[in-house]
Amino acid sequence: MPLHFATISMPERVSLKFASCSRMASNAARRAEWRRQRRGNFQALGVAVGEFRVFLKEYGVVGLALGVIIGGKAGELVTAIVEGLLMPVIGLFLPGGEWQEWVVGEFKVGIVLAALINFIVVAYFVFFVSKRLLRESSVVKK
Incomplete structure (x- = not known):
């Protein structure tokens, strides 16, 4: 049964709000960490692609x-x-x-x-x- 916001008392609303904020913060932190890891992967891929291009040019x-x-x-x-x-x-x-x-x-x-x-x-x-x-x-x- 879904919770209706109007049926929740004020203290419960505040605790739900803070709980959802902490969940949102942890999700945001996870997303930021995931982005940092992805950026590192792409930078490593860029270095590998650059080295591969040098190899192709150097050895014909x-x-x-x-x-x-x-x-x-x-x-x-x-x-x-x-x-x-x-x-x-x-x-x-x-x-x-x-x-x-x-x-x-x-x-x-x-x-x-x-x-x-x-x-x-x-x-x-x-x-x-x-x-x-x-x-x-x-x-x-x-």
Whole structure:
């Protein structure tokens, strides 16, 4: 049954008021302590983020990650170009596409030849793009 303020006598009202004030004060103190702890956590997080940024810049991790990502996608692109454009041209000179299945004794020469062509095209593509993108003025020599 809820208490109605009008049914409480004056001394009881005063004691309830002070009890609620002390509860409010303890809640406020708890909230203030919680805020101080949170602020410390955020400051520690800020220090960690700052150190992480320095690490990324100092060791060139971002450039490495971008290189790996772009290199992987460039490899897929070059593989598609080799399989979609270059191999059909080779197939014109060696009809039937059976050259990839050439075998000398136990050695599968055709597979190695196809991988070699793919590697040469990927290496040239990476060399060409890196030479265009990383000009002499943008590369810092140590």
